[in-house]
Amino acid sequence: MAKEVMLHAVGIDKQFGPTHAVDHVSLDFNKGEIHALIGENGSGKSTFTNMLTGIISIGEGTFELDGERIEPKNQVDANHHGAAVIVQEQGTLDGLTVAENMFLGDEDQFISGGIKNTGAMIKKAQELLDSYGLDYIKAVDPIENYNFEDRKLVEIVKSTWFGPKVLVVDETTTALSQNGRAELFTVMNKVREDNRTVIFISHDMAEVLAMSDTISILRDGEFIKTVSAKDVTEDELKTLMVGRQMSEHYYREDYEGSMAGDVAISMKDVSVPNQLEDVSLDLHKGEILGIGGLSECGMHEVGKALFGASFERSGEVTLADGTSVKDINTAINHSIAYASKDRDNESLLTADTIQDNITLPSLRKMGLPLSKRRQKQFANKYAKEMSVKMVNTDQFVSALSGGNKQKVVLARWLGAESDILLLDSPTRGIDIKVKADIYALLDEMRKQGKAILVISEEIMELIGMCDRILVMKDHKINGELERSRELTEQDLIALMV
């Protein structure tokens, strides 16, 4: 039976100054399907869907949703027309409760006689959270009480409870752990079963093939092709995205024992309330140490604790020379790099330029007086090394695509020539081509004797890149696995649950 079209996009176009982000794209999305939109970083995926969901205005072209032409003025307006989005970065606002975030712009339903019935709003929000199995999240709490993943789960409820006709899931999976992903996939499948539509943006080709019915490819803002998921392989998709054949190599290929040297940094009996309980570990020079686990296991706090960025930390973090790392300043002064999972809030100065972001921890090294020309050369060198897709380094970081922001974070620490790298979700939102480059870079740094910690939700990344993997459960280390050809996803999962 021929499928009915849910969303008919004709000649959709957007330019940002010299950047032609979306170039006259015409595309149909059917009812009852999960339709993946794939392409390299900066290929225009988010710009296309942001026009549909009211985050930015439409440059040119028309969207017809279920027979109605829509031109959303903002996200709330888009919701009212049946288009919703779960964004790549933080989609909830500080300073509001969970309930207020869920009904932001839609509070009218709780107002009668000019008075807002807050109790009714909290009750409805809690009922919705409970119905998604998220009863541990309290509608009445300030949203700041919750971590990045929980806030994403709130956003999933916020974006779907009213049954949107089209739901955009923009590179959300990599912000979630295994159980968070399962929750998201349940929601996506439900949208499909209800004969509505999901537009699914992801850089994980295995996930794209497993989840979607149809796949459309964008390259440099242009529409390339739509294929049926059952007729295409991962390699064919990669070739379509990149425009040339990709090499087979991806992860490290050596399995002959680790080259690990002396301990570079260690943590002993470190506890952080509700996050870590008596965690001890050694990170050696010349090794990549992986940390994995399910959400709430505390793994993201390990990076923060080592970087001196935890609140209320007890226990010791010590460098090889005996220095105790108690705060961020000490960490930076001793050449420690840290990339947070919450990129926009904790890793980047989004209101500053690419140059400022890249040079920040290296300014002292450049010496006084600070030469503008040197700073520019420095930023250019490392932005180029990470293939940041940009107009130039004077561009604001806020104007970059998600994956390109992540490249700026990595360019900064590459430039700082840090000896210890603490990388939380280092390839989050990064396309396959750059991912391969980052893996090669990590391997090179390891060979140079740098100590590298990789905290990751990507089990294959941990298996493929790490010399050792510590698996966490309930805020403690639950087991250690050595690098081996025989290691499987199941070995890690068994220690996570």
Ligand SMILES: Nc1ncnc2c1ncn2[C@@H]1O[C@H](COP(=O)(O)OP(=O)(O)OP(=O)(O)O)[C@@H](O)[C@H]1O
């Ligand atoms: N507000 C903006 N101002 C200037 N340029 C922008 C802006 N938003 C996006 N761009 C540019 O438009 C292009 C497309 O970006 P977009 O975010 O749509 O890519 P994407 O395919 O979603 O990438 P990613 O996979 O990294 O999320 C990029 O070159 C980006 O730098």
